Amino acid sequence: MASNKEHLILSNGVLMPKIGLGTWQATDPIEIKDALEEALKVGYRHLDTAFVYQNEVMIGKVLERWFLKGAIKREDLFVTTKLPMQGVHPARVEQFLDKSLKNLHLDYVDLYLVHFPVCVKYTENGTYPFNEQGELETETTDLVAVWKKMEELLDTGKVRSIGVSNFNISQLERLIKNCKIKPANLQIENHVYLQSNDLIDFCHKNGISVVAYSPLGSPSYNKVCEKFGIQKNDDLPNVLGDETVISLSKKHNKSPAQILLRFLIERHLAVIPKSTNPLRIKENFDIFDFKLDDEDMAKLRSLDKGEKARVCNAQMLKGISQHPEYPFPRI
Numbered sequence: 001m002a003s004n005k006e007h008l009i010l011s012n013g014v015l016m017p018k019i020g021l022g023t024w025q026a027t028d029p030i031e032i033k034d035a036l037e038e039a040l041k042v043g044y045r046h047l048d049t050a051f052v053y054q055n056e057v058m059i060g061k062v063l064e065r066w067f068l069k070g071a072i073k074r075e076d077l078f079v080t081t082k083l084p085m086q087g088v089h090p091a092r093v094e095q096f097l098d099k100s101l102k103n104l105h106l107d108y109v110d111l112y113l114v115h116f117p118v119c120v121k122y123t124e125n126g127t128y129p130f131n132e133q134g135e136l137e138t139e140t141t142d143l144v145a146v147w148k149k150m151e152e153l154l155d156t157g158k159v160r161s162i163g164v165s166n167f168n169i170s171q172l173e174r175l176i177k178n179c180k181i182k183p184a185n186l187q188i189e190n191h192v193y194l195q196s197n198d199l200i201d202f203c204h205k206n207g208i209s210v211v212a213y214s215p216l217g218s219p220s221y222n223k224v225c226e227k228f229g230i231q232k233n234d235d236l237p238n239v240l241g242d243e244t245v246i247s248l249s250k251k252h253n254k255s256p257a258q259i260l261l262r263f264l265i266e267r268h269l270a271v272i273p274k275s276t277n278p279l280r281i282k283e284n285f286d287i288f289d290f291k292l293d294d295e296d297m298a299k300l301r302s303l304d305k306g307e308k309a310r311v312c313n314a315q316m317l318k319g320i321s322q323h324p325e326y327p328f329p330r331i
């Protein structure tokens with residue numbers, strides 16, 4: 001993957017900062033406002049959001065203030081947002097992009113991603129529809145037809161780059177075989193226990209940059225389970241507490257989180273750790289003044305546990321894994 005010290009260079013030449021602020025689970029307006037203010041002060045210039053995170057409006061307000069006071073220029077920022085599952089239908093792609101742009105008060109986003117390769121039935125108020133058995137109401141969808149609509153967005157000037165999230169190799173292969181423009185980016189859950197080497201190698205061979213979400217293993221995932229009233233995951237990957245990670249953190253005089261993020265950077269990924277805590281926002285940004293050597297990398301590579309370490313499988317949405325395009329192994 002082409003890169004310089006602090007950016008990945010996407011296949012269309014656009015520069016993406018390797019560290020971005022993740023905002024999944026940051027829905028409280030004050031919390032997201034304070035976090036974003038802090039992140040911009042610290043120097044973050046890459047922000048990751050999604051229609052479904054319900055925080056685009058507040059992010060837009062903060063950005064507008066920074067633009068108005070002249071503290072930042074639009075072209076210095078890299079903003080990603082995502083097409084929700086209700087929009088994974090050729091007739092609805094641009095409509096959902098427009099909603100996100102309106103929420104964000106932006107004329108364009110730097111990267112627009114198909115959030116998840118499953119289509120959910122449209123509802124006027126944007127909430128997910130469930131049937132009487134409590135199962136998500138989905139529709140079959142044609143991902144190639146959706147991708148063609150994503151390609152058309154490039155001509156509107158409302159997106160600089162397009163990509164996908166949570167797609168597997170066979171779905172990517174199908175897009176690549178049938179597209180005019182390859183995805184510039186894949187966003188996936190990735191951390192030291194879930195390294196997905198085949199998928200990342202496939203992307204890099206095809207010039208697709210990769211962004212790791214939940215790079216710290218999603219330690220607050222059970223809060224989401226509480227919100228959805230579903231069983232907690234008692235087996236969350238405790239990557240921050242891993243002995244090898246802790247010993248490397250002592251060796252380099254860096255925190256476990258910084259070791260985990262640097263490991264992904266050394267693998268030529270960009271990372272979007274979520275934090276709303278000022279000290280951790282700063283800490284997560286401070287990962288460019290040290291390197292992991294070959295021995296450190298080998299130790300960390302050996303921690304891979306594969307699929308069983310996946311946290312974000314969307315299965316809190318009952319029935320989603322029955323959809324023909326569900327991208328992960330069914331459990």
Ligand code: A2P
Nearest residue numbers: 214215216217218220257273274275276277280
């Ligand atoms: P907080 O927002 O209170 O900082 P992930 O991006 O893997 O999903 O991880 C996000 C979670 O990890 C959030 O709960 C966040 O809590 C916490 N977190 C973020 N940065 C750090 C850090 N440097 N050290 C420990 N926990 C962190």
